[in-house]
Amino acid sequence: MRIPIDHQSNTAMYKQISEFLRESIYSGSLQAGTRLPATRQLARDLGVNRITIANAYAELQADGLIYSQQGSGTYVATPPALPPCAKKEENNDHLPPWQQQLQEQPWMPSTRFLEALSQKYARPGIISFEGATGDSRLFSIDDFRKVIQSILRRDREEALDYGERAGYSSLRRTIAQILTTQGIAARPEEVLIASGSQQALALVIQALLHPGDTILVECPTYAGALDLFRAYGLNITGVPLDEKGMCVEKAEEIIQREQPRLIYTIPNFQNPTGVCLSGYRRRQLIALACNHNIPILEDDFVGDLRYEGYIQPALKALDPGGWVIYVSTFSKMLMPGLRVGFLVAQGPIYERLLSYKRVSDLATSNLVQRALDAYITVGRYQAHLRRSCQSYRRRCQAMINAIEHHLPSGVRFIPPKGGIFAWLQLPHNLDTLKLYPMACEEGVAYTPGFVFCCDSSGKDCLRLNFAAQPPEMIEEGIKRLGKTLQRAIKTYAI
Amino acid sequence: MRIPIDHQSNTAMYKQISEFLRESIYSGSLQAGTRLPATRQLARDLGVNRITIANAYAELQADGLIYSQQGSGTYVATPPALPPCAKKEENNDHLPPWQQQLQEQPWMPSTRFLEALSQKYARPGIISFEGATGDSRLFSIDDFRKVIQSILRRDREEALDYGERAGYSSLRRTIAQILTTQGIAARPEEVLIASGSQQALALVIQALLHPGDTILVECPTYAGALDLFRAYGLNITGVPLDEKGMCVEKAEEIIQREQPRLIYTIPNFQNPTGVCLSGYRRRQLIALACNHNIPILEDDFVGDLRYEGYIQPALKALDPGGWVIYVSTFSKMLMPGLRVGFLVAQGPIYERLLSYKRVSDLATSNLVQRALDAYITVGRYQAHLRRSCQSYRRRCQAMINAIEHHLPSGVRFIPPKGGIFAWLQLPHNLDTLKLYPMACEEGVAYTPGFVFCCDSSGKDCLRLNFAAQPPEMIEEGIKRLGKTLQRAIKTYAI
Numbered sequence: 012m013r014i015p016i017d018h019q020s021n022t023a024m025y026k027q028i029s030e031f032l033r034e035s036i037y038s039g040s041l042q043a044g045t046r047l048p049a050t051r052q053l054a055r056d057l058g059v060n061r062i063t064i065a066n067a068y069a070e071l072q073a074d075g076l077i078y079s080q081q082g083s084g085t086y087v088a089t090p091p092a093l094p095p096c097a098k099k100e101e102n103n104d105h106l107p108p109w110q111q112q113l114q115e116q117p118w119m120p121s122t123r124f125l126e127a128l129s130q131k132y133a134r135p136g137i138i139s140f141e142g143a144t145g146d147s148r149l150f151s152i153d154d155f156r157k158v159i160q161s162i163l164r165r166d167r168e169e170a171l172d173y174g175e176r177a178g179y180s181s182l183r184r185t186i187a188q189i190l191t192t193q194g195i196a197a198r199p200e201e202v203l204i205a206s207g208s209q210q211a212l213a214l215v216i217q218a219l220l221h222p223g224d225t226i227l228v229e230c231p232t233y234a235g236a237l238d239l240f241r242a243y244g245l246n247i248t249g250v251p252l253d254e255k256g257m258c259v260e261k262a263e264e265i266i267q268r269e270q271p272r273l274i275y276t277i278p279n280f281q282n283p284t285g286v287c288l289s290g291y292r293r294r295q296l297i298a299l300a301c302n303h304n305i306p307i308l309e310d311d312f313v314g315d316l317r318y319e320g321y322i323q324p325a326l327k328a329l330d331p332g333g334w335v336i337y338v339s340t341f342s343k344m345l346m347p348g349l350r351v352g353f354l355v356a357q358g359p360i361y362e363r364l365l366s367y368k369r370v371s372d373l374a375t376s377n378l379v380q381r382a383l384d385a386y387i388t389v390g391r392y393q394a395h396l397r398r399s400c401q402s403y404r405r406r407c408q409a410m411i412n413a414i415e416h417h418l419p420s421g422v423r424f425i426p427p428k429g430g431i432f433a434w435l436q437l438p439h440n441l442d443t444l445k446l447y448p449m450a451c452e453e454g455v456a457y458t459p460g461f462v463f464c465c466d467s468s469g470k471d472c473l474r475l476n477f478a479a480q481p482p483e484m485i486e487e488g489i490k491r492l493g494k495t496l497q498r499a500i501k502t503y504a505i
Numbered sequence: 506m507r508i509p510i511d512h513q514s515n516t517a518m519y520k521q522i523s524e525f526l527r528e529s530i531y532s533g534s535l536q537a538g539t540r541l542p543a544t545r546q547l548a549r550d551l552g553v554n555r556i557t558i559a560n561a562y563a564e565l566q567a568d569g570l571i572y573s574q575q576g577s578g579t580y581v582a583t584p585p586a587l588p589p590c591a592k593k594e595e596n597n598d599h600l601p602p603w604q605q606q607l608q609e610q611p612w613m614p615s616t617r618f619l620e621a622l623s624q625k626y627a628r629p630g631i632i633s634f635e636g637a638t639g640d641s642r643l644f645s646i647d648d649f650r651k652v653i654q655s656i657l658r659r660d661r662e663e664a665l666d667y668g669e670r671a672g673y674s675s676l677r678r679t680i681a682q683i684l685t686t687q688g689i690a691a692r693p694e695e696v697l698i699a700s701g702s703q704q705a706l707a708l709v710i711q712a713l714l715h716p717g718d719t720i721l722v723e724c725p726t727y728a729g730a731l732d733l734f735r736a737y738g739l740n741i742t743g744v745p746l747d748e749k750g751m752c753v754e755k756a757e758e759i760i761q762r763e764q765p766r767l768i769y770t771i772p773n774f775q776n777p778t779g780v781c782l783s784g785y786r787r788r789q790l791i792a793l794a795c796n797h798n799i800p801i802l803e804d805d806f807v808g809d810l811r812y813e814g815y816i817q818p819a820l821k822a823l824d825p826g827g828w829v830i831y832v833s834t835f836s837k838m839l840m841p842g843l844r845v846g847f848l849v850a851q852g853p854i855y856e857r858l859l860s861y862k863r864v865s866d867l868a869t870s871n872l873v874q875r876a877l878d879a880y881i882t883v884g885r886y887q888a889h890l891r892r893s894c895q896s897y898r899r900r901c902q903a904m905i906n907a908i909e910h911h912l913p914s915g916v917r918f919i920p921p922k923g924g925i926f927a928w929l930q931l932p933h934n935l936d937t938l939k940l941y942p943m944a945c946e947e948g949v950a951y952t953p954g955f956v957f958c959c960d961s962s963g964k965d966c967l968r969l970n971f972a973a974q975p976p977e978m979i980e981e982g983i984k985r986l987g988k989t990l991q992r993a994i995k996t997y998a999i
Binding site for chain 1: 506507508509510511512525528529534535536539550551552599600601602603604607608612613614616617620638641642644646649650653654657658661662664665666667668670681682684685686687688689690691692693699700701703704707711713715716729732733736737784788795798799800815816818819822823826827828840841842843844852853854856857859860861863864865866867868869870871872873
């Protein structure tokens with residue numbers, strides 16, 4: 012145990028010790044039942060006389076904060092309640108000036124806002140279409156447990172070392188092979204493993220942009236990307252979407268006006284709208300980027316989850332050489348908590364991204380990378396993907412049917428052909444943030460649309476995740492959403 | 506399999522497909538032995554006629570790039586060697602202009618430089634005192650394997666979900682308890698889990714500083730921190746160290762002149778010098794920070810590894826409230842590849858740091874956090890720490906003895922009392938980077954001192970990690986270093 016002692020202080024040493032312990036007990040950092048060190052031990056640790064410790068303990072014992080147990084030692088008791096004003100941290104007047112300044116510039120990621128919103132209106136039995144992952148119940152934990160076992164038995168210490176900074180080489184080979192089957196000719200040395208695709212996006216921003224630079228995005232787009240761009244001080248400029256994805260023909264004018272340094276796009280089953288960029292527009296977008304010397308950041312977070320229609324080539328597959336940085340992840344499909352994503356890049360930018368990876372967190376967990384690689388290599392990933400795809404296809408259909416059946420006719424919506432999201436636009440300018448508490452009352456939750464927008468649009472929109480619930484829950488949840496909308500239309504007397 | 510097809514192209518469709526596959530085979534992304542999809546399957550995937558696929562396959566087969574196996578399918582053959590100019594990526598003339606610009610502004614983290622240096626001069630039998638971790642052979646992999654097993658059995662999907670963004674709450678409680686025993690009164694809600702202490706440092710920089718701001722550091726200091734500060738565009742200003750750590754009395758003048766926005770310090774067993782900040786200077790530093798309204802970033806990466814002398818309170822333990830952000834890690838002592846570190850902060854800065862954590866990578870691997878928590882809670886961490894401490898104490902002594910015995914008398918060095926590093930200053934202005942190849946020839950490797958310096962100093966210094974080698978290897982390694990120095994002194998005719 013380390014206790015700070017000021018030898019120059021006017022406060023007696025035993026008093027300094029007892030005060031420190033008192034504060035620790037009241038603050039909860041020394042919890043009831045914790046065994047304190049023996050006086051001899053603590054005296055040695057602190058370089059003080061044993062009597063000093065005995066005096067400190069005696070005082071705390073007299074106050075009922077600790078107790079001795081014959082032959083076993085001294086323990087922390089449950090402290091009596093303090094008067095409410097005693098917690099000095101509640102009073103921000105004592106904060107350092109630099110912290111007070113921070114307080115005056117509040118900034119909160121929208122994901123934090125959504126979490127707080129969801130917690131505030133949570134109630135039992137709510138059917139939530141929030142969230143941005145698949146259904147983890149479809150995943151076989153036991154398979155994965157066995158894989159980790161075999162990795163630790165096989166690789167021993169090596170699995171717990173830093174490993175290669177670009178990522179475990181066998182996993183990079185595996186990823187390159189998977190991408191090749193998807194038309195992306197990536198070599199292992201062009202793959203960089205990151206701690207989730209969120210980190211991959213952050214690395215690209217750090218390596219390519221400066222605060223004050225402009226980035227072009229689809230509007231609406233992934234809220235976590237907007238959070239990142241805002242945190243980095245970027246100007247965000249949006250291009251609208253239609254059922255064929257980003258309206259690339261409108262992008263040229265915006266590019267000329269705003270001079271963006273990067274184009275961020277989600278071409279497949281876009282978050283939040285669920286739409287896919289058409290093949291024609293994909294080629295248009297590449298040409299636009301090349302003509303204006305702008306790199307493309309392609310976020311392909313669920314490209315594998317197609318339930319109908321033809322696959323379009325990834326932008327990366329159309330890349331004439333070094334223009335597109337491709338980002339993807341295993342998190343959505345497998346286990347978000349593993350935090351393994353990756354990017355693919357060619358040219359000097361790859362080395363730059365690797366440098367930012369090093370300064371950001373040195374490397375991604377080696378053990379998890381090795382486990383993931385083994386899991387994929389023995390074919391379990393592919394099997395899981397097939398199972399998930401079958402299941403999500405049914406859920407997608409259930410969502411489409413339920414929307415058509417239970418929601419009022421003014422609701423606009425493009426039936427998704429894959430992915431995990433559906434996007435609704437409500438009639439009568441209904442504000443989906445204001446509506447949220449009412450929906451929770453009716454027993455259904457969604458993500459309000461404004462968080463996906465870089466401007467003031469999206470207020471009358473909402474996002475539904477259809478992958479995380481079985482069909483019968485989807486049916487019931489959308490029914491409840493229908494009730495909410497009818498109530499809202501009545502309440503606001505539209 | 507996804508293959509990009511351009512329906513508007515003048516190139517026949519079968520040719521587009523065969524060219525794509527050819528490129529994939531030559532680039533190695535489709536490896537020899539890989540089974541190709543059946544023609545029927547691929548035709549369906551790509552939405553083309555089966556004959557088109559058959560033609561493409563026939564062409565590749567004629568070129569010996571693929572082969573059919575009766576009743577089993579079509580496989581990738583080992584491709585014949587290409588003439589060297591055929592790899593277009595080697596030719597940087599085809600790079601996009603924005604990538605050519607990157608090429609003109611090269612920037613490399615020193616850790617990358619060191620890795621390349623070490624690889625260049627690697628030879629069998631070399632005794633390396635490089636590296637910055639303990640000895641992973643002391644760690645019981647089997648204990649850890651069992652812990653992961655029990656976590657996955659107990660927590661199931663929950664262990665693979667994102668979890669709490671600030672970190673697994675039980676692990677945060679455990680950390681708060683450990684810190685309390687070290688005199689740091691931290692509450693679980695003041696602890697933030699990061700992907701290694703490197704990420705914790707990065708979060709603090711992002712949350713508090715802007716490019717162009719000045720940061721005050723010890724000179725020399727942790728090279729990975731310098732890399733981070735440079736990547737973020739900070740001005741770095743150094744304060745010298747002596748055997749009592751940072752010369753705080755010299756810092757005041759520098760602070761007045763340079764107006765730093767943050768003080769970064771490693772008070773315990775500093776990296777690379779191994780010295781500890783004295784108790785008096787700790788209090789001086791806190792007072793200085795408060796007087797000048799500057800936050801302190803305290804990096805306590807091996808504070809637990811003391812082999813002699815008294816423990817000084819952490820700066821965080823002396824914090825009058827919200828001034829010190831404390832960063833530490835389990836990586837050095839346990840398994841660097843796990844990537845779990847943490848920080849402790851009070852006041853509005855905590856929430857700000859959490860926001861940057863979210864945008865950086867959403868959360869740290871939940872499974873790994875849970876396993877680590879269980880490992881610590883059952884007392885295995887403490888047992889491992891005790892074992893490591895005993896072992897490293899002997900190695901530290903072996904290093905001190907060997908240096909005194911084998912190195913020429915002009916070598917200056919402060920015997921470490923803990924940690925994992927010793928720091929040498931060579932006589933005659935010997936340049937430790939220039940000496941490195943000679944040392945490797947003699948069969949010993951160290952880290953050249955210049956990488957730890959924010960200015961042009963440190964060229965005649967080197968860092969030794971004594972924790973990663975058993976005593977007999979330390980003795981032998983230092984003997985070889987002695988030979989190197991004697992040879993150098995002769996060679997350079999000093």
